[in-house]
Amino acid sequence: MSEAFLLGDVADVVAGVGFPKDMQGGQDGAIPVFKVGDISAAWLQGKSLLADSRNYLSAEEAKSLGKCVPAGATVFAKIGEALRLNRRVMLGRDALVDNNVMGLVPKREKVSPKYLYYFMQTVDLGELSRSTTVPSIRKSDVVEISIPVPRLAAQDQIVAELEKQFSRLDEAVANLQRVKANLKRYKASVLKAAVEGRLVETEATLAHREGRTYETGEQLLQRILEERRAKWTGKRKYREPVKPETEALSELPTGWVWASPEQVSAGEPYSLAIGPFGSSLKVSDYKTEGVPLVFVRNIRSGSFGGENTVYVTADKAAELSAHSVDAGDVLVTKMGDPPGDVCRYPANRPPAVITADCIKLRVTKVGVDPGFIEYAIASRVVQDQILGITKGVAQLKVNLANFSSIALPLPPYAEQARIVVEVDSHLSIIREVEAEVDANLQRAQALRQSVLQRDFSTASPNADALQPTH
Known part of the structure; x- marks a missing residue:
């Protein structure tokens, strides 16, 4: 059987730290530093684990700032628009997170890291915000979230079933993300050609051919x-x-x-x-x-x-x-x-x-x-x-x-105008394709939420274990 717990009973809620402006971190450091942007980037790429960072600190610098958040913790934004977007990932290694990030460190004798990570995807943290201008949540809001906690073996069953279903969905999402990446590269190539004089015929070439000045x-x-x-x-x-x-x-x-x-x-x-x-x-x-x-x-x-x-x-x-x-x-x-x-x-x-x-x-x-x-x-x-x-x-x-x-x-001004018309034409096509890709990604996310909501409902009190779905 499972029991209903508060999140604070099964996980430690930790907040990030502020980084001094004059602190210099390099890629050769030992401890990665993660920010809200890193969480969003990993989420948008369909990654569940966050391991690589653009910012690192030495072990000595990291120690001076506070305790690292351990691998296996689920991390997410605690303030701003990123909070409303409900993007969260697991840490793939011990790391420091900044003060706009909150983490959940599972008490492993009660809850498995992956079970906690998947459960948190069913929670709309944005709804916990008390602010109407800049959304934000506090530790006291998070610890009061109710979570069904079956036996660890049942948690493993739930995770295994979810991952089996998500593997197919993840493949489709990965294909959509590749399309988005290709569109981004295409846009960059269009803009590069535009500012290098290769997208439209230059005014100098036209004037020379037409025998006029400009x-x-x-x-x-x-x-x-x-x-x-x-x-x-x-x-x-x-x-x-x-x-x-x-x-x-x-x-x-x-x-x-x-x-x-x-x-x-x-x-x-x-x-x-x-x-x-x-x-x-x-x-x-x-x-x-x-x-x-x-x-x-x-x-x-x-x-x-x-x-x-x-x-x-x-x-x-x-x-x-x-x-x-x-x-x-x-x-x-x-x-x-x-x-x-x-x-x-x-x-x-x-x-x-x-x-x-x-x-x-x-x-x-x-x-x-x-x-x-x-x-x-x-x-x-x-x-x-x-x-x-x-x-x-x-x-x-x-x-x-x-x-x-x-x-x-x-x-020249006439050339500027021609370039803008041509870029607008290319970007219009890109926007249309992006809109279709985004719509399909939203459908995939809705399906993912539907699966999560259904399978975690089976872990509610009095539910002994996951019932496999077909």
Whole structure:
């Protein structure tokens, strides 16, 4: 027979630790460090075990931070959007986890690690959140979860039956994930070709064939800078925008030029800006209606609006006008793992305000297509530059000063427009296929939950053992 226990009876609930900003960890260290992003990445790849990390600490450094979470523990996010997504994995080795992660260490005389791991997949941790803005859970919430605990032999039967059924499902999911990976590579190749002048015929080639002249990217950039200088009405002496860092970059196609984000910005105050920091915008300012806020998660997902949207009052938005966002503005994450996700603020959304760790680039209307700038930043050519200026161990960030001087390829305006049309066409196809793949992955996840719910119901009190299903 099985008995109903509280989770705290059969597992120790442990929280992660904070990592000092000045602590340097290397791949040659002994102890892996896992963050929420590592959990999500493993989950998205269909992995149940988390063993390899991009961050390691020496045994001595790890010991100074606290006790490692042992292999076999189930770990998951305890705060943020990742909590709502209910992604969890088992540790494949002893590790440190950061303070946004919570772990369940099974008391093995009562519950097997795999049984606990599969059971936790039936629990919606997001429902335990007490916050309406940033979801979060506490240890006291988790220890009170009820869990059916049959004999260890029956637990092993349940796990064996689940794994038999999931092996077929996992194979189908793996095939879908391979399709997604191929689509990601295809998108990267499209963007790479776009910023290397190989996606459409260059303006230089067309002009030569048609026997005409054209405005080169260099001439366009000079015109942008001259018009900005001529329109300057500020009280201070005019400051030329910073030039791009082009050392070690490859040669551009004929008629193109390297330009910095500051050079292609609108040139108005705060046309290149980050979100407010410190006490300028506090959680207490958040409202359920008003002017919407843009978070890093919105830029990553390209999704604005919906039931989870957070707002500020119109008066607060006016106070934060330096951080305002309008349709067509290019938005970039300045923190993440790694930073550099990019999208345009959509035309069908009202003006908004960016939050901390977001960068806004409002491009000039003098011969620069914001769509091209978005795709350039998303390309490997610029992403590698962003990675090169990323700093931090516990939290990876890019500062605005360094971002202002990265190098963006700038072709003639007519060529920009043709590139955007062609990229849009390719990405439209990719999005359609991705939507179908995601729908099938959701069906697979729903089937997995159905199997888990059914089989764990057989482990409820008075159930002696798993009844095999066919």
